[in-house]
Amino acid sequence: MTTDTTSSGPIMGDPGPTGRFGDFGGRYVPEALVPACIELEEAFRGAWADSGFRTELDGILRNYGGRPTPVTVCGRLSDQLGVRVLLKREDLAHTGSHKLNNVVGQGLLARRMGKHKLIAETGAGQHGVATATAAALFGMECTVYMGEIDTRRQELNVFRMELLGATVVPVTSGSRTLKDAVNEAMRSWVASVADTHYCLGSVMGPHPYPWMVREFQRVIGDEAREQCRDLLDGGDPDVVVACAGGGSNAAGIFAGFADDTSSELVAVEAAGGAAVTTGIPGILHGMRSALIQDEEGQILEAESISAGLDYPGIGPEHAHLADLGRARYVAAGDEAVLEAFQLLARTEGILPALESSHALAWVVAASASGELPAGSSVLINLSGRGDKDVAQVRDILRGRA
Amino acid sequence: MTAVPSTHVSGTLEASLRAGRDAGRKLLVPYLTGGLDDEWLLVLEALAGAGADAIEVGIPFSDPMIDGAVIQESSLRALQRGITPEGVLADLSRVDVGVPLVVMTYYNLIYRAGHERIAGSMQQSGVRGAIIPDLPLEEVGSWAEAADDHDVATVLLVAPSTPDERIAAICERARGFVYAVGRMGVTGEQVVLADSAREVARRIKAHTDLPVCVGIGVSTPEQAAAVCEVADGVVVGSALVRRLLEGAGPEGAADFVGSLRVAMDAG
Numbered sequence: 001m002t003t004d005t006t007s008s009g010p011i012m013g014d015p016g017p018t019g020r021f022g023d024f025g026g027r028y029v030p031e032a033l034v035p036a037c038i039e040l041e042e043a044f045r046g047a048w049a050d051s052g053f054r055t056e057l058d059g060i061l062r063n064y065g066g067r068p069t070p071v072t073v074c075g076r077l078s079d080q081l082g083v084r085v086l087l088k089r090e091d092l093a094h095t096g097s098h099k100l101n102n103v104v105g106q107g108l109l110a111r112r113m114g115k116h117k118l119i120a121e122t123g124a125g126q127h128g129v130a131t132a133t134a135a136a137l138f139g140m141e142c143t144v145y146m147g148e149i150d151t152r153r154q155e156l157n158v159f160r161m162e163l164l165g166a167t168v169v170p171v172t173s174g175s176r177t178l179k180d181a182v183n184e185a186m187r188s189w190v191a192s193v194a195d196t197h198y199c200l201g202s203v204m205g206p207h208p209y210p211w212m213v214r215e216f217q218r219v220i221g222d223e224a225r226e227q228c229r230d231l232l233d234g235g236d237p238d239v240v241v242a243c244a245g246g247g248s249n250a251a252g253i254f255a256g257f258a259d260d261t262s263s264e265l266v267a268v269e270a271a272g273g274a275a276v277t278t279g280i281p282g283i284l285h286g287m288r289s290a291l292i293q294d295e296e297g298q299i300l301e302a303e304s305i306s307a308g309l310d311y312p313g314i315g316p317e318h319a320h321l322a323d324l325g326r327a328r329y330v331a332a333g334d335e336a337v338l339e340a341f342q343l344l345a346r347t348e349g350i351l352p353a354l355e356s357s358h359a360l361a362w363v364v365a366a367s368a369s370g371e372l373p374a375g376s377s378v379l380i381n382l383s384g385r386g387d388k389d390v391a392q393v394r395d396i397l398r399g400r401a
Numbered sequence: 402m403t404a405v406p407s408t409h410v411s412g413t414l415e416a417s418l419r420a421g422r423d424a425g426r427k428l429l430v431p432y433l434t435g436g437l438d439d440e441w442l443l444v445l446e447a448l449a450g451a452g453a454d455a456i457e458v459g460i461p462f463s464d465p466m467i468d469g470a471v472i473q474e475s476s477l478r479a480l481q482r483g484i485t486p487e488g489v490l491a492d493l494s495r496v497d498v499g500v501p502l503v504v505m506t507y508y509n510l511i512y513r514a515g516h517e518r519i520a521g522s523m524q525q526s527g528v529r530g531a532i533i534p535d536l537p538l539e540e541v542g543s544w545a546e547a548a549d550d551h552d553v554a555t556v557l558l559v560a561p562s563t564p565d566e567r568i569a570a571i572c573e574r575a576r577g578f579v580y581a582v583g584r585m586g587v588t589g590e591q592v593v594l595a596d597s598a599r600e601v602a603r604r605i606k607a608h609t610d611l612p613v614c615v616g617i618g619v620s621t622p623e624q625a626a627a628v629c630e631v632a633d634g635v636v637v638g639s640a641l642v643r644r645l646l647e648g649a650g651p652e653g654a655a656d657f658v659g660s661l662r663v664a665m666d667a668g
């Protein structure tokens with residue numbers, strides 16, 4: 001394993017003042033936003049080194065958010081697949097996904113910076129719901145930008161956000177999905193940056209977001225590593241698997257294993273939005289990373305059954321982990337994902353989010369092909385629950401009946 | 402228009418704009434999306450004829466993050482016609498409108514093409530400068546060197562939110578002119594000129610002798626004249642592009658730019 005690289009620092013460490021992860025990252029934003037990114041970086045550095053901030057964040061995640069989330073050993077699924085499956089249960093966190101970890105952190109940070117309005121982009125709606133939740137908790141105003149197609153795919157999440165007091169703005173430009181929601185959130189931030197914090201939902205965007213969001217999500221990996229050691233007689237799982245859209249749940253769980261274990265790390269992208277496996281380096285949304293684009297550099301539209309993975313890029317640290325070989329990037333197609341969704345429901349009584357079902361789909365395929373040897377232990381980050389997807393899956397399955 | 406070989410405007414963008422300023426002229430820089438329609442090169446000539454001192458030509462990008470609805474729409478139309486960055490530059494190489502051309506685009510197109518290669522294409526097409534709004538000072542280095550080597554001026558932007566120390570550093574690296582962002586927001590027409598438009602120009606001029614032009618939110622002859630009480634010139638985009646999207650054509654474009662010219666000359 002590559003835990004021992006030539007560079008002196010940790011593999012998933014501090015990207016420094018320029019926000020570079022190897023060749024990736026940086027801060028490619030309009031000048032109007034540069035001062036706000038610098039202010040945010042300074043505020044985050046200060047907060048992260050402040051034990052008072054950390055204690056308050058931990059307290060909220062524990063007493064309000066339901067952390068630590070458990071690790072579940074899957075008996076029936078393990079028997080069926082011939083590998084030992086463990087699930088990190090982010091679906092059990094408040095609001096139903098890992099997104100809460102990040103928004104509570106950013107909400108506290110916004111308050112620390114004296115900003116009392118939050119804006120966010122959302123794909124599946126989980127990050128939008130989480131941001132609306134944090135805004136309600138901290139008494140802030142909240143506006144969420146969501147691609148118009150996604151507002152239809154995830155109608156219930158739109159209503160949830162509205163119940164939480166947020167305003168949802170359907171975005172009708174471009175592909176009308178997550179990529180365009182980010183464009184629109186950035187545009188609105190330029191005009192509102194004086195009193196508004198942009199609560200970005202994944203490990204993407206300009207520095208410090210990729211690093212900051214990974215640090216806020218690191219709690220997943222830090223908890224899971226210790227929980228696995230209890231369950232595996234002090235050992236680490238052979239493989240740690242997570243789905244990756246922007247890559248925050250993957251970065252969060254990887255951060256607990258990349259430097260401290262020799263577990264193999266696998267990120268599963270949507271086949272129709274596989275930035276690392278099919279993309280090439282480019283610049284979008286403030287970062288240099290792997291992107292799906294044409295020969296000229298026009299960004300292509302991702303296409304996936306899951307709104308949360310419908311994104312042509314991925315966070316820059318993932319592009320770097322792929323370069324280093326410390327993590328492996330694979331893809332799962334819609335069909336296998338639907339199968340995996342139903343499989344977990346039937347074998348374990350857990351409805352996974354369609355996003356998380358990508359991780360599961362890869363484990364199903366890799367255990368069948370022998371890529372995952374029989375008896376290996378696999379920790380899957382179950383990043384969210386599938387209730388939001390039930391109507392969509394019903395329509396697809398009924399359409400076939 | 403006539404096909405003209407490479408007798409493009411001589412001299413650098415900065416020299417050309419300084420000459421205008423030294424002659425007591427306020428600088429008028431209209432923006433046009435490259436490849437917008439079949440007539441776009443005729444529009445380019447019309448703009449020059451109506452009194453433009455330089456013309457900003459947008460190379461359309463799929464994700465124009467700092468642009469409002471009008472320029473998003475024009476970019477989309479141009480892309481749907483199949484225009485490419487090399488296509489815009491090839492078109493430009495076939496005309497000589499007599500004023501310097503400055504391209505505006507997003508960094509991914511530059512990065513994808515390769516700094517050297519596209520800076521070379523720009524030079525060959527007679528392009529004198531480039532504005533890349535998502536490439537701020539900290540990231541501009543390797544592009545700006547390639548651009549310098551090809552006499553393409555890297556125009557940098559200063560926003561109302563930019564602190565004074567940063568303005569000094571940006572002006573140091575800027576070539577051609579300094580683009581003063583008139584308001585905190587994306588491109589788009591404004592009924593009222595933001596106070597920040599004149600204020601940002603004033604702050605920049607305290608740091609540099611380079612020409613300073615205000616763009617973003619300058620939409621009318623009155624606003625252009627008001628800005629020019631402080632700034633050396635204006636960039637006008639959405640107000641012109643909206644008219645083109647509505648079918649104004651070369652004559653309509655010339656009428657509008659002519660009205661800006663008159664107001665600026667009178668001011």
Ligand SMILES: Cc1ncc(COP(=O)(O)O)c(C=O)c1O
Nearest residue numbers: 126202245246247248249308384
């Ligand atoms: C449950 C769940 N998992 C994963 C994702 C993808 O985001 P990321 O790759 O940042 O974890 C989303 C995004 O909406 C989500 O809702």
